[in-house]
Amino acid sequence: MAIINAQGREVADSWTTSEPDAAPAPYAIIPLADLPPAGEKLPAPLGVQLPPGAVLEDIAARLGSFALIAIEFPKFRDGRGFTLARTLRQKYGFKGEIRAVGHVIPDQFVALLRCGFSTLSTSPEHPAAQWHLPSATSPENPAHPGQLLHRLMNRGLAA
Amino acid sequence: MSLSIISANRLRDGRTVWRTANGEWAEDVQAAGALDAQALALGLQAAALQPQTVVDVHEAAVTLAADGTPILTAQREQIRATGPSVRPDLPVSTWGATGAALPPLPSETSTSPFAGIYRYDDYDRQFLRDRAAQFGDQAARRLAGELSEDEFKPLRLMNGLYLQLHAYMLRVALPYGILSAAQLRQLAYVARHYDRGYGHFTTRQNIQFNWLRLEDAPAVLALLAEAGIHAIQTSGNCVRNVTTDEFAAAAADEIVDPRVYAEILRQWSTDHPEFTYLPRKFKIAITGSPQDRAAVRVHDIGIMARRNAQGEPVFQIFAGGGLGRIPVIAVKLRDELPVHDLLRYVEAILRVYNALGRRDNIHKARIKILIREMKPEHFIEMVENEFASLPADYCVLEADVVAAVAARFGAPAFETLEANPAAFSSALKDHRAFRAWVRTNTHPHRQPGYISAVISLKTPGSIPGDVKAEEMDKIADLADRFSFGELRVTHQQNLVLPHVRKADLHAFWSELVTLGLAAGNIGLVTDIIACPGMDYCALATARSIPVAQRIAERFAGPERQQEIGPLDLNISGCINACGHHHVGHIGLLGVDKSGTEVYQITLGGASDEKAAIGTIIGPAVPTEQVPETVEKIVNAYIANRTEGETFIDTYRRLGLAPFKEAVYGNH
Ligand code: HEM
Ligand code: SF4
Numbered sequence: 001m002a003i004i005n006a007q008g009r010e011v012a013d014s015w016t017t018s019e020p021d022a023a024p025a026p027y028a029i030i031p032l033a034d035l036p037p038a039g040e041k042l043p044a045p046l047g048v049q050l051p052p053g054a055v056l057e058d059i060a061a062r063l064g065s066f067a068l069i070a071i072e073f074p075k076f077r078d079g080r081g082f083t084l085a086r087t088l089r090q091k092y093g094f095k096g097e098i099r100a101v102g103h104v105i106p107d108q109f110v111a112l113l114r115c116g117f118s119t120l121s122t123s124p125e126h127p128a129a130q131w132h133l134p135s136a137t138s139p140e141n142p143a144h145p146g147q148l149l150h151r152l153m154n155r156g157l158a159a
Numbered sequence: 160m161s162l163s164i165i166s167a168n169r170l171r172d173g174r175t176v177w178r179t180a181n182g183e184w185a186e187d188v189q190a191a192g193a194l195d196a197q198a199l200a201l202g203l204q205a206a207a208l209q210p211q212t213v214v215d216v217h218e219a220a221v222t223l224a225a226d227g228t229p230i231l232t233a234q235r236e237q238i239r240a241t242g243p244s245v246r247p248d249l250p251v252s253t254w255g256a257t258g259a260a261l262p263p264l265p266s267e268t269s270t271s272p273f274a275g276i277y278r279y280d281d282y283d284r285q286f287l288r289d290r291a292a293q294f295g296d297q298a299a300r301r302l303a304g305e306l307s308e309d310e311f312k313p314l315r316l317m318n319g320l321y322l323q324l325h326a327y328m329l330r331v332a333l334p335y336g337i338l339s340a341a342q343l344r345q346l347a348y349v350a351r352h353y354d355r356g357y358g359h360f361t362t363r364q365n366i367q368f369n370w371l372r373l374e375d376a377p378a379v380l381a382l383l384a385e386a387g388i389h390a391i392q393t394s395g396n397c398v399r400n401v402t403t404d405e406f407a408a409a410a411a412d413e414i415v416d417p418r419v420y421a422e423i424l425r426q427w428s429t430d431h432p433e434f435t436y437l438p439r440k441f442k443i444a445i446t447g448s449p450q451d452r453a454a455v456r457v458h459d460i461g462i463m464a465r466r467n468a469q470g471e472p473v474f475q476i477f478a479g480g481g482l483g484r485i486p487v488i489a490v491k492l493r494d495e496l497p498v499h500d501l502l503r504y505v506e507a508i509l510r511v512y513n514a515l516g517r518r519d520n521i522h523k524a525r526i527k528i529l530i531r532e533m534k535p536e537h538f539i540e541m542v543e544n545e546f547a548s549l550p551a552d553y554c555v556l557e558a559d560v561v562a563a564v565a566a567r568f569g570a571p572a573f574e575t576l577e578a579n580p581a582a583f584s585s586a587l588k589d590h591r592a593f594r595a596w597v598r599t600n601t602h603p604h605r606q607p608g609y610i611s612a613v614i615s616l617k618t619p620g621s622i623p624g625d626v627k628a629e630e631m632d633k634i635a636d637l638a639d640r641f642s643f644g645e646l647r648v649t650h651q652q653n654l655v656l657p658h659v660r661k662a663d664l665h666a667f668w669s670e671l672v673t674l675g676l677a678a679g680n681i682g683l684v685t686d687i688i689a690c691p692g693m694d695y696c697a698l699a700t701a702r703s704i705p706v707a708q709r710i711a712e713r714f715a716g717p718e719r720q721q722e723i724g725p726l727d728l729n730i731s732g733c734i735n736a737c738g739h740h741h742v743g744h745i746g747l748l749g750v751d752k753s754g755t756e757v758y759q760i761t762l763g764g765a766s767d768e769k770a771a772i773g774t775i776i777g778p779a780v781p782t783e784q785v786p787e788t789v790e791k792i793v794n795a796y797i798a799n800r801t802e803g804e805t806f807i808d809t810y811r812r813l814g815l816a817p818f819k820e821a822v823y824g825n826h
Contacts, residue, residue: 082432140286
């Protein structure tokens with residue numbers, strides 16, 4: 001499906017989702033369960049796809065080998081993916097692309113961005129045209145400094 | 160042959176509707192077609208194809224009257240068809256906006272003094288307006304079919320809009336229970352023009368409107384925004400309205416002003432990008448004094464201010480308390496959390512919960528279950544690890560941040576007054592009824608010459624927590640006249656005028672007498688906490704309001720109540736425990752036993768510093784016998800108490816036995 005960037009614009013995408021048991025290739029997104037054991041030489045750039053219950057500690061040492069981390073949302077109400085993205089950025093300093101895949105809805109766009117997602121994969125129910133940022137003057141725009149507390153703490157929350 | 164009819168609520172206004180034989184939706188249950196099993200299956204299939212017209216499509220069992228009209232079997236469905244049994248004056252009908260022009264908003268002409276509510280700036284005002292507009296857009300997309308009900312529901316819940324038995328219900332946040340007279344008038348306006356003339360104050364310091372139409376909800380949110388009120392995060396699996404002590408910033412025994420931290424938590428949690436799709440709802444309570452007036456130990460996170468050995472304010476942090484079907488008293492995580500770490504610590508707790516809380520079973524999704532399943536020691540260790548790994552400069556509540564938020568609460572212009580004015584002493588001496596009311600319905604103020612006064616919304620016979628639009632307006636006028644235009648909502652469903660001059664208290668009380676709101680029963684047996692129960696609530700198994708009314712009527716005599724003394728009596732209409740029955744000294748839980756309502760009784764619950772979950776006394780009693788049974792329990796207490804001993808202390812000394820004997824013994 002179409003990929004949307006942080007501005008809500010459709011972007012070209014060179015990544016492919018790896019078939020189960022396929023050998024890793026450049027620009028493949030491999031499910032976490034199929035990741036070769038640590039120490040094995042991996043092609044680059046490489047992506048990994050995390051289920052919502054992934055334990056980041058288990059792959060902390062290998063995060064440097066990924067250019068992209070896709071995070072699955074089985075249901076938009078399942079908010080674990082937000083914590084995964086936040087933790088990747090804040091605790092592990094991950095600098096690559098973080099992509100939301102699965103069931104996410106346009107009403108979650110700003111929250112996804114504020115948790116550190118860079119792109120998302122759209123669905124037939126919510127095609128690219130439904131995703132746009134609140135206007136630059138809207139308090140909901142992620143660039144807005146926010147309520148008093150956030151201004152005082154400089155959003156204190158930036159991922 | 161068993162027969163059923165098909166019912167639903169209409170999407171656009173929430174009104175109950177019934178499916179006719181030719182597949183239309185009728186407002187009158189008499190028009191419904193009775194169906195056998197096969198026709199029912201077909202009818203349900205057809206109705207499922209109309210998600211833009213109706214929601215909550217379900218079957219309801221019926222029998223047929225002699226003339227062939229269907230008679231609903233279940234009480235719940237009967238109430239849906241006719242209206243709340245406790246409001247015969249409000250039969251189900253079409254209500255709401257008539258299209259006629261409405262009068263100007265009270266906020267446009269308000270001359271109320273600016274009460275000690277948090278002062279919003281342009282950003283906040285725009286935020287609330289945009290939020291109302293955003294919800295308008297979401298509702299329009301739902302009505303147009305762009306959003307499914309499954310997707311829309313969490314969005315409407317995040318804006319406080321539930322679907323109940325008769326209509327949509329809007330739960331409006333009154334942040335930490337503080338509200339201005341001007342805001343109360345705006346609420347009265349909603350009750351009068353968009354609802355059916357009243358609102359219901361809840362134990363979570365919110366107000367609920369029972370008869371909102373989805374079509375009107377965006378307009379209501381927009382007009383509330385003009386008075387700085389919103390319904391954001393009053394429902395849904397997010398951080399809910401933070402609750403606190405109703406005497407905040409007035410109580411003589413306060414260590415920190417809990418409003419400031421509650422407001423900080425509100426801003427931090429509003430639209431929190433990470434914590435808006437939690438496994439389940441999340442409730443935080445904070446109390447600023449060593450006396451727990453906010454029931455912190457039965458909240459997901461409870462925060463209690465105290466002083467450390469150096470005399471500095473610090474917070475005790477509890478987590479994992481809760482009521483509902485599995486009542487739990489919270490575990491303590493920290494004894495002395497430095498004030499500047501408050502947000503960081505709360506964030507660490509939520510992060511662990513969001514990652515690990517159960518999402519497979521709604522009844523096991525609260526944080527209390529996570530803590531129990533992973534054991535408190537392990538949970539605390541994980542929170543501490545998470546806390547330790549947060550960046551050092553992240554979310555720190557520096558003193559200047561706290562001070563800047565605190566500065567937004569206008570301080571009332573207190574006068575320098577005599578601590579005990581002669582007018583007050585002589586009024587106390589001369590008027591017995593006033594004296595009795597002062598004893599129960601006031602609380603000491605830290606400012607000499609002032610006092611906090613509680614307006615009971617529990618006049619025996621009334622519906623606990625319900626207030627009519629006219630009463631709201633009149634109470635707002637009293638707040639302007641006597642309390643700097645400021646009010647509080649208590650978690651016992653009463654209202655407070657926080658800053659009344661003692662010299663004016665008698666005049667204030669006299670006004671309450673005129674309004675019929677002078678019940679001097681705060682903390683007494685008729686100050687009953689009751690949830691809406693089956694008269695309104697879609698989840699209920701029993702009607703709780705009529706039980707509250709019957710008990711209050713039985714104990715209505717002021718002398719009798721005084722003789723009994725402090726006693727918390729709490730009633731819930733189902734196991735979800737919105738009426739806090741587990742922590743009532745006497746708790747009543749309505750359950751359905753093969754089609755009849757019965758009440759399970761617990762004793763010994765408490766929500767204060769000695770928080771405890773009540774113990775079931777024995778087999779449930781039929782609803783009609785509840786008032787009499789409560790009387791037996793009360794009499795057993797009076798027979799057994801020592802000089803000056805309260806109900807709960809007698810219970811703690813003697814346990815269940817004498818009460819059990821009184822209720823079930825052979826007499
Ligand atoms: C009428 C619509 C209402 C619905 C659908 C509703 C639903 C629920 C549910 C499902 C729970 C249990 C949550 C759980 O255990 O996870 C609950 C708990 C609770 N509700 Fe309500 N409720 C309603 C009204 C109220 C009202 C009117 C009040 C205040 C008077 C209230 C206050 C509470 C409180 C204090 C709890 C206990 C908190 C806890 O579980 O820890 N609710 N509610
Ligand atoms: S306790 Fe049950 S009946 Fe009462 S309001 Fe809560 S969910 Fe409804």
